[in-house]
Amino acid sequence: MNFLDELKSLKDQIKVKNKFDINFDFDNIVISGMGGSGVVGNIFQEYYSKKPVITVGDYGIPDFVNNKTLFIGISYSGNTEETLNNIEEAKNRGAHVFGITSGGKLETIIENKIIIPSGIQPRSALGYMLMPLYNTFNLINDDQIDSIYKILDAIDQNHEEMKNEAFKIYGNSYIPIIFGSRPYKSVAYRWKTQFNENAKTFAFYNYFPELNHNDTMPLKSAYRKDEYLYYVFESDNQRVNQRIRITQEITGSQFNIIKPPSEDYFNKLFYLIHYADYLTYQLALIRNIDPNDVSTIEDLKQKLA
Amino acid sequence: MNFLDELKSLKDQIKVKNKFDINFDFDNIVISGMGGSGVVGNIFQEYYSKKPVITVGDYGIPDFVNNKTLFIGISYSGNTEETLNNIEEAKNRGAHVFGITSGGKLETIIENKIIIPSGIQPRSALGYMLMPLYNTFNLINDDQIDSIYKILDAIDQNHEEMKNEAFKIYGNSYIPIIFGSRPYKSVAYRWKTQFNENAKTFAFYNYFPELNHNDTMPLKSAYRKDEYLYYVFESDNQRVNQRIRITQEITGSQFNIIKPPSEDYFNKLFYLIHYADYLTYQLALIRNIDPNDVSTIEDLKQKLA
Incomplete structure (x- = not known):
């Protein structure tokens, strides 16, 4: 395959x-x-x-x-x-x-x-x-599964948005930082690892509200901060969405807000997962890198054996 | 104070x-x-x-x-x-x-x-x-506390090593990445947050062996990888130390290995914590930034209130 x-x-x-x-x-x-x-x-x-x-x-x-x-x-x-x-x-x-x-x-x-x-x-x-x-x-339940199927199929048919984002990343040699929030914090981590393994780029993640206790400082005052591109998942929690808005305002940052097309947990989960699948796949292609290849990880396992 | x-x-x-x-x-x-x-x-x-x-x-x-x-x-x-x-x-x-x-x-x-x-x-x-x-x-126990006290006091008296590292970071506008391992993974996170809050720089973390399943790829093939400086804690687990060595070898990376002066958990823990305290404090001074200041975080709390 x-x-x-x-x-x-x-x-x-x-x-x-x-x-x-x-x-x-x-x-x-x-x-x-x-x-x-x-x-x-x-x-x-x-x-x-x-x-x-x-x-x-x-x-x-x-x-x-x-x-x-x-x-x-x-x-x-x-x-x-x-x-x-x-x-x-x-x-x-x-x-x-x-x-x-x-x-x-x-x-x-x-x-x-x-x-x-x-x-x-x-x-x-x-x-x-x-x-x-x-x-x-x-x-x-089966209704949720049907509905997820449709969302994933729609992305399979049309992932122009992810392709455009991939060009934006590549064109500026951006390093993606993904900010999730509960219950999608691990999905932010999944995005990071998909960038690492598919596109072979660095990527980092954190989550709201925790990042308001630390990353908020460099977002405002760090050197090299323009080398990063920020992806932020719209939250189920309105207090968190308020934090997202205020964080941009006080740090002068521009976040790319990813808005899933559903409020249902499972629909949202798989939309976010599949978004990164295509984003990182497209970035690999643009970089002229095989998204499948993880030979460095395989080499390491060999040497450890 | x-x-x-x-x-x-x-x-x-x-x-x-x-x-x-x-x-x-x-x-x-x-x-x-x-x-x-x-x-x-x-x-x-x-x-x-x-x-x-x-x-x-x-x-x-x-x-x-x-x-x-x-x-x-x-x-x-x-x-x-x-x-x-x-x-x-x-x-x-x-x-x-x-x-x-x-x-x-x-x-x-x-x-x-x-x-x-x-x-x-x-x-x-x-x-x-x-x-x-x-x-x-x-x-x-009290013996451990006495021993930690001596380690911390020695760092308070002499933190030339951390100052030199801070100059190295500043001179190259490096972004630190800290790789910990169990039971000091959270200490790697603490390093990250001390860089964020004291020095107002970005910093990122991960841990062995998990990073061998993802970050190993960009360590070898990412763009901008020379903009990062890697700090890695020597592990208590020899299998992990083997991973650290092989990861450098196969990715062509050079890690700064931090070696605590003791094998005892608590001594090691506080040594690692205090190392970053001074490293990030010195980096703030070199950047001419107030290490105490977290006004952006305070602003955010005000706006949320």
């Missing part, structure tokens, strides 16, 4: 119905994953908080993990060193261990697992990895 | 003995705070994980918060909008609510509180806000 087809597959990924059977007693949820697989847990955590959800993007799991923990290891390749390490540790602690993977070693060490299609980039499989979490907790 | 004296007060702040009485049954810990007060919970969370610790740097608290939650609101001024909002919500849910503040409204709405000295910048009061957490869970 070429990279554009990978992007276009997102609208079909959201239709998967697989889920975990969590018909047992647990006090907390720990989700372990790195990079494109790791952001899945973080996105979920911002939306679901009926129990404590702790995400781990690292070697090692929290001390509290025990037989009252629902532990989910997510690794698209199934061979992510940090995640495999954490799964073994969680099993030793007696946690209820589940996995999401396309294969690899993870498939062989976990009994309760969801196997997703292999052969694409982990970052292109976000829907496959995220939907089982929403399905498991019954958070999404 | 002038700003240099504020920095020098850290070594005395670590001597405070106050703690909360947590002699009741609880399942999880939620710590709410923003900016310089918010990083306190994040630093604690990386070290203590016998129970789930969730930090909130936002409006709104997780759905699970109830009478089995130990909730700690931290606001140096006592008037932080987001934190006050969350404290009220936690009280309504029946959580065990505690606070750390120098006064303000927080003092009047919480019964179980620790009052710390007022009159300095919140970011200069890190020791006052952090030690009560370590004390409450009996995590630190």
Whole structure:
């Protein structure tokens, strides 16, 4: 599958119905994953908080993990060193261990697992990895899925806006800074990583209201501040939108406000995700860089092995 | 107190003995705070994980918060909008609510509180806000405190190294990127915010091993990559140190490795914190900027009120 087809597959990924059977007693949820697989847990955590959800993007799991923990290891390749390490540790602690993977070693060490299609980039499989979490907790219905499908399909058909933005970035060698807000803070992080992996540019992120306690100062007074281009997600919270407006005013900044075409959480989530998919894909093409290539990351894994 | 004296007060702040009485049954810990007060919970969370610790740097608290939650609101001024909002919500849910503040409204709405000295910048009061957490869970002893005191005092006496680094940053208009690793990821964030608030420069952070799944690509192939200066904390984990070495090798990057003079967690923690205190203070002086001034943040609060 070429990279554009990978992007276009997102609208079909959201239709998967697989889920975990969590018909047992647990006090907390720990989700372990790195990079494109790791952001899945973080996105979920911002939306679901009926129990404590702790995400781990690292070697090692929290001390509290025990037989009252629902532990989910997510690794698209199934061979992510940090995640495999954490799964073994969680099993030793007696946690209820589940996995999401396309294969690899993870498939062989976990009994309760969801196997997703292999052969694409982990970052292109976000829907496959995220939907089982929403399905498991019954958070999404078919009407929402139909509506997301239409939004994603519309972007697949027409992403002229993202292409224009990509030209603007390239023409000025801008470095994107993305400011999200809850429950889309992890989507701002996803934008950053898509710039990194697809377009091979630096990108940075923060979120409202936290950035009003620090980044507000350099927005006004830093050197090199004109080298950045700011993308800001319109918020569900009017107090946050007020902060966005005032921050521009007092720092003399001009933000590019990204306005999703829906108020529904899931519709908004996938719109924002797919916006960056195309923005970073287009930027790669303009830079004459293969968006698919992550050979430097592969080299590192080889040298570590 | 002038700003240099504020920095020098850290070594005395670590001597405070106050703690909360947590002699009741609880399942999880939620710590709410923003900016310089918010990083306190994040630093604690990386070290203590016998129970789930969730930090909130936002409006709104997780759905699970109830009478089995130990909730700690931290606001140096006592008037932080987001934190006050969350404290009220936690009280309504029946959580065990505690606070750390120098006064303000927080003092009047919480019964179980620790009052710390007022009159300095919140970011200069890190020791006052952090030690009560370590004390409450009996995590630190007097020998460690003596040893930290000596390390901090030595930096107060001689911070030539930080001054030289500040000249290097200024001379090239570098933008610092700080790469931490567990349990000092939040310290990398603290560095970022100290650059923002003291020196009014942009700064960005990430951590090993997560950055090997994204930032590794632009480190090799980005435009403008020579405009950044990389600070990387030597890790406690040899596998991470191997990653640091290989990442430099395969991307052709040169990292400034910060090596604390001790293997002890607390000694290392405060060394790293104080390093950035002086680095960012010196950079402000070289830029001819008042390190104390955060008037843009104050303006924003006024306009929001």
